Amino acid sequence: MNAVKSEIRQVRELRQIIPALTTQDGAGVKIKRSLGQSAETRLDPILMLDEFNSDQADDYIAGFPAHPHRGFETVTYMLDGHMLHEDHLGNRGNLRAGDVQWMTAGRGIIHSEMPQQEKGRMRGFQLWINLPAAEKMQPAAYRDINADSIPVVDLNSGVSVKVIAGEFSTIAGTTAAALPKSSVDPLYWDVTLPDGVSESLAVPPNHQLMIYPYQGEILVGELHRRLPCSQAGILTSGSTIELQGTGPTRALIIGGKAINEPIAQHGPFVMNTDKEIEQAIYDYRCGKLTET
Structure with missing residues (x-):
């Protein structure tokens, strides 16, 4: 169990459920979009969460050809498959199972993400994290994070937590992801729960948080409210998340x-x-988006 002091412990509950909608992005990649379907389905600072998962090449083979970004960060987390990232800065990175790519678009970047396979399963997520006004026009940056460098915490209950971003605290100590800090202090965990196992996880009380089960269903909070697969659960405030797997379950926090x-x-x-949007469009059309 996480080290949570009982006198200040406040359990988070589900306050909103957003079912993911099937749609397309890029050059025709089939995705499920939960956060980011509209302006009303964001969770500051999270702008969007997309899930891609198919073993049919026609669903992903067209990929995401060269396109621009400005003003936020993208995080791509691969579960299965092989994707190649290239951008105007000369960065080139191969994303394979378990790898993460963290890209700060800043004032402007032009990049592509293209499948490097013609068959088999392509599975993963892309997350968009907003930047405050003071950081939106910073220089673009890019980082590949190999699966082997991402810490995984195995708890006595059988629950495991992959710490992609943020810190995870237990009685034994604190495990932090090897990422530079930012003003929004992003948290990104991949949690695996065995069937029927319950666990309490200590979380930053001032963070806005969501849960997204992508395998199985999960029971949330003291009310044990059911959160189905591929639905984003927006949480109330608090210092603790209580989860229970219903069957083998995996979920993003x-x-x-x-x-x-x-x-x-x-x-x-x-x-x-x-x-500022009009300026971004003008800069892109005039070839100035990526100028320093």
């Missing part, structure tokens, strides 16, 4: 500190005002 700033979005550009 994602969130961060709220930015509390206005959001203006047009496709791959996320800024604070419509005027």
Whole structure:
């Protein structure tokens, strides 16, 4: 069990469930989108969460050809398959099972993400994390994180937690992901729960958090409210998450500190005002998006 002091322990409950919708992105890649379906389905600072999962090549083979971004970060987490990232900075990275790619678009980046397989399963997630106004025009940056370098914490209950971002605390100590800190202090865990096992996880009380089961269903909180597979569960505030697997279950826990700033979005550009969006579109059309 996580080290949670009983006198300040407040268990988070589900306050909203957002079913993922099947849609397409890129050049025709089939995805399930939960957060980010509309402006009303965001969770500050999380803008969007997409799941891709298919063993049919036609569902993913077209990939995501070269396209621009400005004003936020993208996080790609691969479970199965092989994807190649390339961008205008000369970065080139191969994403395979368990790997993560963390990209800060900042003032502008043009990149592609293309499948490197013609058959087999392609499975994973892409997360969009907003940046505050003061950081939106920072230089673009990119980082590949190999699966072997991502810490995994195995608890006595049989639950395991893969710590992609943030810190995970237990009685034995704190495990932190090897990522640079940012002002939104992102948290990104991949939790595996055996059938019927319950576990309490200590979480930052001031973070906005969501749960996304992608294998099996999960019971959340003291109310044991059921969260079905491929549905995003937005949580109330608190210092603890209580989970119980119903069958072998895997779920993402994602969130961060709220930015509390206005959001203006047009496709791959996320800024604070419509005027800034117009500038981003102009810069892209004129070849100035990536200028320093």
